[in-house]
Amino acid sequence: MPQCTFQLEKEFIELYVLLKLLAFAPSGGAAKAMIAAGQVSVDGVTETRKACKIRGNQVVRVAGDEIRVIG
Numbered sequence: 001m002p003q004c005t006f007q008l009e010k011e012f013i014e015l016y017v018l019l020k021l022l023a024f025a026p027s028g029g030a031a032k033a034m035i036a037a038g039q040v041s042v043d044g045v046t047e048t049r050k051a052c053k054i055r056g057n058q059v060v061r062v063a064g065d066e067i068r069v070i071g
Helices: 015-021 028-036
Strands: 003-007 040-042 059-062 065-070
Antiparallel strands (some): 059 065
């Protein structure tokens, strides 16, 4: 499983913004559609809230890739 890390600059980042910034989705709308379709999990649980706040030490999985968020 490919893995990448993301360093937070603030307290949190919204899930759809994270996917857009790391190019897992070409746009915010596409990221929201992926989340709504149940293609994204946070800490092993499918996440359907588009604006879910992702904080340090959380793990996001999408399309077989893992994103470790460092806070």
